[in-house]
Amino acid sequence: MEYHRKYEETFPKFNVDFDNYGHTHDETNTEITREFVERLEDAGYIYEGEILVAWDPEEDQPLPDRYVEGTCPYCGEHARGDECDEGCGRHLEPGEIENPVSTLTGNPAEYREREHKYFAVSELADYLSEFLDRLEGTSNAQNQPREWIEEGLQDWCITRDMDWGIDYPGEEELVLYVWVDAPIEYVSSSKQYSERVGADEYDWEEVWGRNGGDGGEIVHVIGRDIIQHHTIFWPAMLHATDHAEPRAVCATGFVTIDGKGLSTSRNRAIWAEEYLDEGFHPDLLRYYLTTMGGFQQDLDFTWERFQERVNGELVGTVGNFVYRSMLFAARNFDGTPDADVSDEVRERIDAAVEQFESAVKNYDVRTAGDAAVELAQFGNEYIQQHEPWQLEDGSDEQAQVIRDCLQVATAVAVLLEPTCPEKAETVWTQLGIDADVHAAETDAVHTEPGAFDEPDELFEKIEDDRVDELDEALDAKIAAATADEDDTEDDDAETADSAMDESDFEPLIDERIDFDTFESLDIRVGRIESAEGVEGADKLVRLSVDIGVETRQIVAGLKQLHDVDDLTGEKVIVLANLEKAELFGVESNGMVLAAGDQADLLTTSGDAEPGTKVR
Numbered sequence: 001m002e003y004h005r006k007y008e009e010t011f012p013k014f015n016v017d018f019d020n021y022g023h024t025h026d027e028t029n030t031e032i033t034r035e036f037v038e039r040l041e042d043a044g045y046i047y048e049g050e051i052l053v054a055w056d057p058e059e060d061q062p063l064p065d066r067y068v069e070g071t072c073p074y075c076g077e078h079a080r081g082d083e084c085d086e087g088c089g090r091h092l093e094p095g096e097i098e099n100p101v102s103t104l105t106g107n108p109a110e111y112r113e114r115e116h117k118y119f120a121v122s123e124l125a126d127y128l129s130e131f132l133d134r135l136e137g138t139s140n141a142q143n144q145p146r147e148w149i150e151e152g153l154q155d156w157c158i159t160r161d162m163d164w165g166i167d168y169p170g171e172e173e174l175v176l177y178v179w180v181d182a183p184i185e186y187v188s189s190s191k192q193y194s195e196r197v198g199a200d201e202y203d204w205e206e207v208w209g210r211n212g213g214d215g216g217e218i219v220h221v222i223g224r225d226i227i228q229h230h231t232i233f234w235p236a237m238l239h240a241t242d243h244a245e246p247r248a249v250c251a252t253g254f255v256t257i258d259g260k261g262l263s264t265s266r267n268r269a270i271w272a273e274e275y276l277d278e279g280f281h282p283d284l285l286r287y288y289l290t291t292m293g294g295f296q297q298d299l300d301f302t303w304e305r306f307q308e309r310v311n312g313e314l315v316g317t318v319g320n321f322v323y324r325s326m327l328f329a330a331r332n333f334d335g336t337p338d339a340d341v342s343d344e345v346r347e348r349i350d351a352a353v354e355q356f357e358s359a360v361k362n363y364d365v366r367t368a369g370d371a372a373v374e375l376a377q378f379g380n381e382y383i384q385q386h387e388p389w390q391l392e393d394g395s396d397e398q399a400q401v402i403r404d405c406l407q408v409a410t411a412v413a414v415l416l417e418p419t420c421p422e423k424a425e426t427v428w429t430q431l432g433i434d435a436d437v438h439a440a441e442t443d444a445v446h447t448e449p450g451a452f453d454e455p456d457e458l459f460e461k462i463e464d465d466r467v468d469e470l471d472e473a474l475d476a477k478i479a480a481a482t483a484d485e486d487d488t489e490d491d492d493a494e495t496a497d498s499a500m501d502e503s504d505f506e507p508l509i510d511e512r513i514d515f516d517t518f519e520s521l522d523i524r525v526g527r528i529e530s531a532e533g534v535e536g537a538d539k540l541v542r543l544s545v546d547i548g549v550e551t552r553q554i555v556a557g558l559k560q561l562h563d564v565d566d567l568t569g570e571k572v573i574v575l576a577n578l579e580k581a582e583l584f585g586v587e588s589n590g591m592v593l594a595a596g597d598q599a600d601l602l603t604t605s606g607d608a609e610p611g612t613k614v615r
Contacts, residue, residue: 161173540586
């Protein structure tokens with residue numbers, strides 16, 4: 001409950017409010033979880049089976065998922081408990097993790113057979129395939145589960161040997177796996193909210209389509225590491241218990257700091273309280289997080305990039321336009337001039353609304369956030385083009401220009417509200433609009449502003465020396481957190497290096513090839529001219545590669561390991577005389593060479609041109 005309370009205290013500081021904020025072990029969720037399991041049993045989807053349970057022989061006890069670490073059997077990367085957290089991201093069943101180690105003692109764990117409960121997910125494979133065809137959201141949430149289904153779904157062990165959790169109905173020695181009761185909390189929280197506001201306002205049973213109803217609009221926004229739980233296990237449970245299925249699943253990337261993963265143990269993090277203590281407005285971080293990068297990509301935070309976005313887009317574009325428009329209007333017209341909005345400006349505002357609404361419908365948060373900034377950019381260009389300061393003071397022509405600018409400012413506030421709610425409210429208040437911008441719908445972009453005085457600046461520029469101070473503080477914080485670990489890490493590194501020579505590399509192939517066979521391989525230097533994801537495939541990228549004598553189309557499995565936008569211009573090594581192949585309906589004419597499970601692209605250290613043969 002410590003983190004629960006912490007989140008309850010922190011999120012409101014960033015203007016994030018919860019309609020209901022429950023937790024998985026409250027009475028409501030315990031009751032509904034048991035009801036779900038009983039329905040699954042009654043429908044014949046639960047059976048008993050033997051599993052391999054990780055066991056700490058020193059402590060003589062079973063190990064919960066998060067107390068086991070080892071190697072992923074699918075990609076060879078580090079895995080923890082029930083998932084491959086540093087590699088392919090796949091859910092792992094009990095007993096699958098290789099080379100298990102107990103995090104309680106650091107000693108090797110062993111596997112022992114135990115009888116547990118299984119959910120027959122494999123029987124619902126056809127339904128899940130049809131569900132994915134209907135599912136909206138991000139492509140990774142649609143494509144990854146398709147690959148898992150094609151490989152053949154494994155039934156899901158839904159119980160564990162632990163002292164905490166929700167007991168399996170009628171068998172207190174077993175508790176339910178956390179990913180059984182965790183998503184059911186969505187239903188439980190809906191019920192709690194419904195009971196608080198009344199079914200006339202919000203009927204939880206109708207929303208979840210209890211007992212086969214049509215259901216409501218269920219949209220899950222999740223991290224990409226739990227796609228399998230929300231697109232395989234959860235819809236399977238809902239379908240098998242006569243509940244409505246989700247309409248959409250949107251899976252985001254992770255947040256990194258200066259290109260490296262967050263690490264709370266090493267203090268490689270910028271905490272919410274620290275951000276606020278530095279005096280930054282919460283709207284600035286909201287804007288950065290919602291508009292920086294594609295929804296599925298990792299979102300990298302640096303103080304320099306934060307400064308660029310704030311100074312360039314919020315200060316230089318939005319703030320500059322709103323302030324100069326309102327200042328001119330206040331000084332020359334005491335607020336809004338008596339003039340009609342021009343057709344040109346009305347049409348541009350409507351186009352911005354269409355962009356915003358289309359982006360929201362397509363779960364494209366970044367484009368939705370861009371709509372306000374791009375409209376403000378239009379406003380800046382409009383005021384520069386018409387130069388109201390050059391027109392006769394008080395003239396109809398001058399009034400027309402300023403009236404147009406104020407309407408654009410009004411619309412900018414409406415479209416900016418989801419990302420910068422406090423700043424949007426400031427704009428509306430300063431425009432003399434007697435309405436709640438937080439309750440406004442998109443047609444409020446045509447609300448008429450009123451009389452007002454000279455405005456205040458909306459945003460404050462972030463100076464370079466401030467960014468330098470913040471970078472130094474972050475570096476010092478990380479250094480302090482890791483100082484005590486240096487000696488241990490050095491020892492571990494030496495051990496790891498020696499171990500890699502013996503076990504981490506694949507063994508050499510004994511069978512030799514002759515020189516003529518090697519000469520038959522046409523290996524060339526290439527340059528990637530363009531790159532785009534292959535529709536329907538989660539890992540594949542369609543590359544256009546210049547190999548000197550011609551440009552080839554090559555399909556490579558790079559999407560999950562590389563930013564597709566960064567591939568263009570990269571020099572690569574290409575096996576040019578590989579047989580053509582068709583992958584997801586796309587012809588591949590060659591192979592781009594890469595090293596290891598992380599697909600480290602091979603390249604040249606010099607300036608070899610595309611087409612140069614590798615010898």
